[in-house]
Amino acid sequence: MAESEAKGVSGAPLPDLRREGNALFQAGRYEEALAAYSRALLRAPKGGEERALLLRNRAACHLKLEDYVRAEEDASEALRADGRDLKSLFRRSQALQKLGRLDQAASDLQRCLALEPRNKAFQEALRSLGSSVQEKMRTMSCTDAKVEEMFKLLLDSEEKDLDKKQKAAQNLIVLAREEPGAEKIFQSDGVRLLLQLLDTGRMDMVLAALRTLTGLCHGHRSRTVAILSELGPQRLFAVLEMEAEQVSLAAYNLLQVVFDALKEGLQKERLGKKDNALVPDTSKEVKLLLQQLLEALTRDSISAYGRDSILNLLINKVPRKSLQDPNNCLTLWVIDQGLKEILEVGGTVSHSPGSLPVTENTHMSAAVLLSKLYGDLKCDGERENFHRLCEDYVRGWFQDPGVPGKLRAIQTVSCLLQGPAEAGNRVLELSGIMEGILALCASSQEADQLVAVEALIYAADKAKRATFITANGVTLLKEIYKHSQRDSIRIRALVGLCKLGSAGGSDFSMKQFAEGSTLKLAHQCRKWLCNETMDVGTRHWAAEGLAFLSLDADVKEELLEDKAALQALFQLTRSENQSSLFAVASTLVNCTNSYDHEEPDPQMVELAKYAKQHIPEKHPKDKPEFVRRRVKKLLSAGVVSALTCMVKKESPALSPACRELISRVFLAVVEDPEDRGAIVAAGGGKALIPLALEGTEAGQTKAAQALAKITITTAPDMAFPGERVYEVVRPLVSLLHLNRTGLQNFEGLMALTNLAGTSERLRQKIAKEKAMPMIEGFMFEEHEMIRLAATECMCNLALSPEAYLPSRWLNCSWLKAATGLSCWFSTVERRRIGSGRLLRGHWLS
Numbered sequence: 011m012a013e014s015e016a017k018g019v020s021g022a023p024l025p026d027l028r029r030e031g032n033a034l035f036q037a038g039r040y041e042e043a044l045a046a047y048s049r050a051l052l053r054a055p056k057g058g059e060e061r062a063l064l065l066r067n068r069a070a071c072h073l074k075l076e077d078y079v080r081a082e083e084d085a086s087e088a089l090r091a092d093g094r095d096l097k098s099l100f101r102r103s104q105a106l107q108k109l110g111r112l113d114q115a116a117s118d119l120q121r122c123l124a125l126e127p128r129n130k131a132f133q134e135a136l137r138s139l140g141s142s143v144q145e146k147m148r149t150m151s152c153t154d155a156k157v158e159e160m161f162k163l164l165l166d167s168e169e170k171d172l173d174k175k176q177k178a179a180q181n182l183i184v185l186a187r188e189e190p191g192a193e194k195i196f197q198s199d200g201v202r203l204l205l206q207l208l209d210t211g212r213m214d215m216v217l218a219a220l221r222t223l224t225g226l227c228h229g230h231r232s233r234t235v236a237i238l239s240e241l242g243p244q245r246l247f248a249v250l251e252m253e254a255e256q257v258s259l260a261a262y263n264l265l266q267v268v269f270d271a272l273k274e275g276l277q278k279e280r281l282g283k284k285d286n287a288l289v290p291d292t293s294k295e296v297k298l299l300l301q302q303l304l305e306a307l308t309r310d311s312i313s314a315y316g317r318d319s320i321l322n323l324l325i326n327k328v329p330r331k332s333l334q335d336p337n338n339c340l341t342l343w344v345i346d347q348g349l350k351e352i353l354e355v356g357g358t359v360s361h362s363p364g365s366l367p368v369t370e371n372t373h374m375s376a377a378v379l380l381s382k383l384y385g386d387l388k389c390d391g392e393r394e395n396f397h398r399l400c401e402d403y404v405r406g407w408f409q410d411p412g413v414p415g416k417l418r419a420i421q422t423v424s425c426l427l428q429g430p431a432e433a434g435n436r437v438l439e440l441s442g443i444m445e446g447i448l449a450l451c452a453s454s455q456e457a458d459q460l461v462a463v464e465a466l467i468y469a470a471d472k473a474k475r476a477t478f479i480t481a482n483g484v485t486l487l488k489e490i491y492k493h494s495q496r497d498s499i500r501i502r503a504l505v506g507l508c509k510l511g512s513a514g515g516s517d518f519s520m521k522q523f524a525e526g527s528t529l530k531l532a533h534q535c536r537k538w539l540c541n542e543t544m545d546v547g548t549r550h551w552a553a554e555g556l557a558f559l560s561l562d563a564d565v566k567e568e569l570l571e572d573k574a575a576l577q578a579l580f581q582l583t584r585s586e587n588q589s590s591l592f593a594v595a596s597t598l599v600n601c602t603n604s605y606d607h608e609e610p611d612p613q614m615v616e617l618a619k620y621a622k623q624h625i626p627e628k629h630p631k632d633k634p635e636f637v638r639r640r641v642k643k644l645l646s647a648g649v650v651s652a653l654t655c656m657v658k659k660e661s662p663a664l665s666p667a668c669r670e671l672i673s674r675v676f677l678a679v680v681e682d683p684e685d686r687g688a689i690v691a692a693g694g695g696k697a698l699i700p701l702a703l704e705g706t707e708a709g710q711t712k713a714a715q716a717l718a719k720i721t722i723t724t725a726p727d728m729a730f731p732g733e734r735v736y737e738v739v740r741p742l743v744s745l746l747h748l749n750r751t752g753l754q755n756f757e758g759l760m761a762l763t764n765l766a767g768t769s770e771r772l773r774q775k776i777a778k779e780k781a782m783p784m785i786e787g788f789m790f791e792e793h794e795m796i797r798l799a800a801t802e803c804m805c806n807l808a809l810s811p812e813a814y815l816p817s818r819w820l821n822c823s824w825l826k827a828a829t830g831l832s833c834w835f836s837t838v839e840r841r842r843i844g845s846g847r848l849l850r851g852h853w854l855s
Contacts, residue, residue: 213254325662384429
């Protein structure tokens with residue numbers, strides 16, 4: 011038993027693991043040392059000297075890695091075993107000093123000196139800490155007077171100097187961003203005074219109060235709970251009722267910080283053990299805040315901007331960040347308590363009597379939230395409950411005898427079809443829903459037609475349903491298009507026809523309408539798109555029509571020749587109406603043929619012919635030479651600027667699916683090396699980084715591959731200036747995983763080769779991302795080009811003095827034998843020795 015306890019997880023004896031950790035620490039490989047100590051701790055006997063020693067050593071690793079919270083925790087646990095352990099005391103004092111808890115750090119140093127009075131390191135550390143404490147006290151005493159003066163100026167109703175007040179408000183905001191200033195404001199009865207500023211109702215004072223409160227709540231749970239209690243629901247509602255987008259955005263930022271502090275307890279280094287004990291569980295506060303926000307969603311007095319802010323907050327904070335996290339209880343709670351309220355917002359019919367105030371983005375935000383909630387569910391039982399709640403809500407309104415109830419039900423169906431399509435399709439199959447939509451399309455009331463035609467467009471997604479609508483609704487849509495007096499209705503009818511006309515997808519042989527009809531529809535869409543007298547919301551539908559029709563290669567060719575239509579399409583990405591982003595991205599994917607398509611197996615084609623099965627046909631104008639010409643035209647028209655603008659949008663419309671479409675377009679336009687310099691100059695490199703770090707797996711991979719292509723042929727310090735170049739490493743390393751294609755592996759290796767030859771810091775970053783074992787594996791690949799790329803990359807990484815190289819690598823003959831290319835390796839070595847770095851891509855044609 012004692013022998014088994016003295017062994018680590020790997021089977022090595024405990025002292026061997028400790029010695030391994032010590033050696034790694036001395037070599038400066040702190041993360042590996044940390045891992046070795048952690049493995050040893052898993053089996054170390056509790057309360058023993060060995061455990062205290064390991065904890066002390068692990069605290070030293072945390073200090074080197076600047077993780078001061080964990081350093082303080084490990085040192086404290088070691089001291090519980092031996093309160094007179096000088097090293098643990100000293101390391102805890104170092105961690106506490108970095109965390110800003112100077113009084114506790116001084117107490118530890120004084121104990122160190124009491125145990126070892128002649129230690130010069132302790133004496134010097136205490137002197138330095140004393141200077142820091144005195145400086146902090148001077149700052150705080152000066153800050154006291156400043157805080158009091160600023161509040162006095164802001165709350166003085168007789169002060170007419172607006173510049174003075176604005177400067178005081180700005181100073182207060184800046185002060186709240188730093189922990190000492192935030193704490194001083196809080197301790198100086200600042201919350202009560204800030205609430206007085208909120209109560210003035212003046213926009214400048216409200217903005218100053220909200221932004222200062224954001225600083226006070228940032229990363230501090232106990233302050234956040236106290237502020238939330240003082241704020242109360244009524245003040246929160248009053249802020250969200252203000253008809254000012256700036257105020258709603260400031261309220262959104264405050265609520266986001268509040269959620270972060272309550273849910274995750276960010277920056278726990280600011281909170282001591284006692285402070286944590288005051289707020290052991292904040293789930294009650296989180297649910298109370300969510301309940302208030304869900305209630306606010308359906309209050310008539312809440313402004314349209316305030317409603318959008320609530321939806322955006324729920325989108326970002328309720329669903330799990332990772333599906334690997336098993337806890338989705340917050341999502342389940344919101345569905346049980348607030349799904350009806352969310353559906354009510356999504357089912358609001360704009361401009362109808364008694365409807366909730368909404369913006370042009372509200373329905374899209376509600377659809378995204380519903381989609382996120384549905385995607386966060388883990389099992390069939392949870393999904394079935396979601397379906398039941400949606401069906402009950404829609405059925406309840408649809409069975410209402412009046413038309414307004416049916417309109418609300420159909421608008422809710424549209425919202426569900428834009429969001430969780432599975433739930434929308436289930437609701438659409440309820441008795442009478444589809445027939446009701448077609449009946450309202452023929453209504454003499456224009457508002458009714460508007461809602462019904464939109465629902466018909468979203469309902470035509472499935473081929474079966476598109477065929478049903480083609481048989482039953484095309485004539486109706488044509489009549490609406492020809493005879494309606496309102497362009498807003500005509501364009502929606504046109505989009506319905508566009509969607510039905512594109513039901514065959516890119517299959518050239520599957521045509522729903524007569525020859526030439528698709529081109530006529532596209533021409534009308536471009537005409538409306540370029541009509542600047544129309545509102546953006548109406549022109550958005552023209553973009554939707556092109557997104558469907560551009561599956562036809564003839565439509566793509568005509569669109570690329572129409573420069574005015576292209577510029578109008580790009581201009582939509584810069585408008586406030588964010589619902590156009592997906593339509594524009596879909597159109598660009600179609601024009602660049604960057605959607606997934608596989609070449610059919612010739613044998614399967616012959617078999618299908620023999621069985622008289624349908625065989626998809628490729629349009630002659632979708633051949634590679636046509637696609638390359640279209641990409642060149644898009645680049646000349648400024649597509650990169652439009653894509654970059656889309657990525658910068660902080661909107662629910664920029665969904666993971668939309669991000670994937672943008673990544674696909676980027677990958678298509680960087681294909682030609684000659685274009686990559688211009689793409690980088692237009693901001694393409696910068697825009698690709700967030701796309702490669704967040705979104706669907708396919709989207710992240712496409713963006714990473716585009717980054718690799720740019721990095722291969724462009725100097726990294728020019729393509730990604732400053733600190734940005736270090737953000738590129740992780741996406742490139744992701745291309746080395748075994749589930750990527752051979753081409754992606756190869757391009758990832760070549761890009762990393764270029765980075766590894768740039769600077770020592772980049773080489774260390776590549777090693778930190780654990781890329782070296784994968785690169786070594788590729789040196790034994792069957793494909794010659796991949797072996798060459800991996801070997802060149804490893805040669806550049808070997809320039810780092812901290813690179814971990816197996817002893818067998820020290821024998822150059824082994825490396826030559828591994829590649830099977832002795833002559834190539836000799837040439838590489840000569841170039842490396844002569845220039846100081848390997849030339850990138852010198853063996854590529």
